[in-house]
Amino acid sequence: MQMRHLSFLLAPVCATWLGCAGGEPGTSPSPDTGQSPVKNSDNPNTGDGTWMGEPLAEGCAPDGGTPTGDTVFVTNTTRFITATGVVERSEPMSTGAYEVLVPNGATFTRILGTATDGGIQFTGVPSGPYYLRAGTTHVVTDERHVDVGNNRLGRADTVFSEIYETPVQVNLVNLAPWAPWQGSSLPGSSLQVASRQVDLYGGVDVFDMPYEGHTNIVSANANLWSGTGFIPVFEADKGDRLVVNQLSPMDAGTLPDGGALAYTTVVRSVEMGAFDFTPDGVTSLPITGVMQPVRMGEFPIEWRLPRYAALATDVHPSATPSIPSFYVTPAAHGLQHGWVGYSGELLSLQLPRGVSTQDFTRRLTYGNPYPSSWDMVAMAQHSFRTLQTIPDGTGTAFYVTGSVVTYDRLDNLVAGPVEPRVSPPRELSIDGVPASVPREVGSASPVISWRAPSLGSPSAYQVSFYRVESPDGFPTAGIYRRLYAPGSATQVRVPPGTLAPGGTYFVRVAAVVSPGYDVERKPFVFGEPLPFYYAEAVSSLFTTP
16 A cells, blocks of 8 residues: 655655555565564464463454465555556565464464465464564454555556656746745645656755745756655656646635634646656756646535544543644545545645644635546544653653544545544553553563544554654654554554564554455555544553563
8 A cells, every 4th residue: 555645744754654565554675584583383273362361352253254274375466546447466475575473372373475376375374363474564364365465556567766856957837926935834835746647746846946926937956756655767658747736825814813824725737748757866857837727626624623632632641732734635546446646735734733622614725637537535634742751861852643534535524524533542551551651661572452442443453663763862753563453453462573672662553444444355555445534542652671
């Protein structure tokens, strides 16, 4: 799957979404080689599905319709979505990147796979839940066939470069008058790019920025960055083109304190003709055209912010409401295959901290340069944060954050009040101790447990570990490892070797509600079937021995 590369999220911590094992977010493409010894057995049918005498995951008994054999088959199928349909491709798989771990009390029995036509086969896997490791990610499942592939936009024969940025030569005329950036609540104009033929979304930074009110940009001092991975090679004879969008601010009235509020939306656009370009990091990509006004639409929004803010202590006992954000994005080629890929924002609204004490009610206008066959997706997010002290003796503090997110087809989301559809998991614990207690855990293979949320019936849980490091004295957190579990689960044991010794971490456990998402069969299309709602509980910082 491709996690959403919203421009507001493109910070170092989130850049780790790029480069996924089996298309899964937050993982490296290479197999995890740092595992400590795990029990091997020629007779793996010894797992009893429990840890410390407790069930692996309440309600995770084998499905009555699941094959009863002891074979698990893992495939990796990429589905390429274009305007003309879907092309499927079976991807090569390395046996070293995959293994099955069967819970066996407080340990695991490891089962290695054998390459077969179309995938990897594991034999001797007992019925009941097991862990499938794919790269650096684990999936808890009892399915006999799991596909770890993902969905992508663009031609199946697209060739990709090995760079994320390229210099550009900009020559755009007939822009809307350029507006300067004044802050997150008073944003300015910006340029984004996307393609209908190949998988690319990104932004254009012009370093000799145009002055306020200018309607032309001519600059060789500019750069294009990609938010969807490596920049593809454009081939004119295959019709590859680039859409250039200008986003500019729109008035959204005033804030509760009387301050001005604005949001950005697409106001002008041009689709360049087909061209050839091979990114090499040196050659400039020409971005040229006469920008044209786009068709505009509007919608009402009744955003019940106090209902999000009320979940703060569910995220973490000391968390406080942070920033509410609302976005409208295009769903390329429609939603019949889910919300696949990312093509930029049509509307971006960010509210400041402290406004979640009252509802936000407005009519918002957005521009749309894309064909009517494309759908519109809306996302409402409210973040929360808790200040934690890094246990390195320096007294340095660090914000641990979590979010409650609601997204759906635009028309569906704004048809009624926008409010949480699921709350965070309750009573998040590490080895039975509340996760809000900073400490050194007893082992690098702890049990992460929780209770089901008070709101919503989860389809799945996503357990994400972030490692906190302080290069040059400035703390940063990046996604380190991730696990997926079915919605009936109430705990997972972290497999040995998942967390490195002597590290500082925090964990986010997200309760996910998405009726069309099958985490046990196709785990890495996370976020694509709509509607999709999730809410995170977060831990304090903990260290491993």
